[in-house]
Amino acid sequence: MEHRYAFPGVPTRRLVHISQMTEPMTVFDRALVRRRRERARAGYRDFAFLEEEVASRLVERLEDIRRRFPIALELGARSGALGRLLRANGAVETLVQADLAPGWAMERAAEGPALALDEELLPIADGALDAVFGVLSLHWVNDLPGALSQIRRALKPDGLMLIALLGGETLVELRDALSEAEIEVTGGLSPRVSPFADVRAAGGLLQRAGFALPVVDADTVPVTYATAFHLMRELKGMGESNTVLERRRTPTPRAVFTRAADIYAERFGLADGRIPARFQILYLTGWAPSADQPKPLRPGSAMARLSSALGTTEVAAGEVATGEVAAGEPPSGETPGVE
Numbered sequence: 001m002e003h004r005y006a007f008p009g010v011p012t013r014r015l016v017h018i019s020q021m022t023e024p025m026t027v028f029d030r031a032l033v034r035r036r037r038e039r040a041r042a043g044y045r046d047f048a049f050l051e052e053e054v055a056s057r058l059v060e061r062l063e064d065i066r067r068r069f070p071i072a073l074e075l076g077a078r079s080g081a082l083g084r085l086l087r088a089n090g091a092v093e094t095l096v097q098a099d100l101a102p103g104w105a106m107e108r109a110a111e112g113p114a115l116a117l118d119e120e121l122l123p124i125a126d127g128a129l130d131a132v133f134g135v136l137s138l139h140w141v142n143d144l145p146g147a148l149s150q151i152r153r154a155l156k157p158d159g160l161m162l163i164a165l166l167g168g169e170t171l172v173e174l175r176d177a178l179s180e181a182e183i184e185v186t187g188g189l190s191p192r193v194s195p196f197a198d199v200r201a202a203g204g205l206l207q208r209a210g211f212a213l214p215v216v217d218a219d220t221v222p223v224t225y226a227t228a229f230h231l232m233r234e235l236k237g238m239g240e241s242n243t244v245l246e247r248r249r250t251p252t253p254r255a256v257f258t259r260a261a262d263i264y265a266e267r268f269g270l271a272d273g274r275i276p277a278r279f280q281i282l283y284l285t286g287w288a289p290s291a292d293q294p295k296p297l298r299p300g301s302a303m304a305r306l307s308s309a310l311g312t313t314e315v316a317a318g319e320v321a322t323g324e325v326a327a328g329e330p331p332s333g334e335t336p337g338v339e
Contacts, residue, residue, distance in 0.1 A: 036241060038102070040238060044078070047234055051079060056085065059086065062091060071092075072131035076134050077104060077105070078099055082135045086133065096112070099114075099117075100117070100119065119141050120142060129154050132154065132162075136240075137163075139166045158287055160286075166196050168197060169220070170278065173277060177264040182252075185259055186256065206284060211288070215285040219283075221279040223277045223278075226273075
């Protein structure tokens with residue numbers, strides 16, 4: 001099956017679905033991700049705080065980059081929080097907003113160019129974009145290295161990618177409570193909290209995807225809830241509930257959730273009776289390679305010595321400075337291993 005998308009100013013390319021035999025390992029049910037995003041739209045305004053907070057923090061990072069981007073793509077546009085901030089910021093001239101859920105894409109079309117697309121299969125021609133932005137979307141893709149590679153190819157030379165996704169320390173308290181409760185009540189265990197990348201892994205993925213000057217930084221959005229049930233209701237309202245393919249397919253006994261709520265409160269509860277939850281956010285920054293980007297100097301090509309700048313005496317490798325003791329030699333008058 002082939003797909004072609006077109007919108008003003010951005011060349012597209014033909015995409016052909018390839019054989020299942022050549023696809024990467026599938027972890028998430030992408031059709032379910034789409035359905036849950038669509039279902040969350042009706043009441044999403046009451047649960048948009050995380051998207052809005054992360055969008056604000058991402059745009060703060062963009063303020064350190066003094067560039068204008070003639071045409072940019074936003075992935076995972078949802079309620080449009082990031083798009084509104086990008087337009088207010090003035091760094092982007094034309095913003096195309098995209099989302100996996102067609103309903104969200106139709107809402108964004110009222111504000112400017114928009115389309116529904118799957119982040120795992122970008123229909124954008126190579127070298128078409130000046131920037132790609134995204135908030136809390138790519139942690140649901142099955143092939144994150146492949147998605148990042150497609151983004152890099154869609155960028156012009158020296159084009160920017162700046163995205164935010166959930167990190168590995170997200171909801172660790174909920175994961176622990178649910179796992180212990182399920183084992184205790186049912187004698188088994190099924191995946192309930194999605195796997196997320198950590199900072200080191202994310203940095204490696206940027207390099208693997210071919211980005212230049214890759215940077216990954218992380219921060220945390222701390223939240224408190226009355227109970228674990230309120231937290232799980234929040235996740236459902238965000239459209240962020242479990243879509244792991246290996247999830248339990250039969251109804252989970254309510255006793256599991258009741259016990260998990262008790263464990264959560266007992267182990268992590270605060271003095272005021274509420275429970276804490278942490279959303280770790282990873283911010284991935286990378287640039288499409290370009291010949292005029294700054295590059296590290298060749299070793300030995302420095303024009304000044306560090307010792308001169310520090311006002312110290314330079315000592316060649318293998319020599320011992322005056323007054324110091326070489327590694328492995330005892331100070332005068334002492335014998336190793338003898339008190």
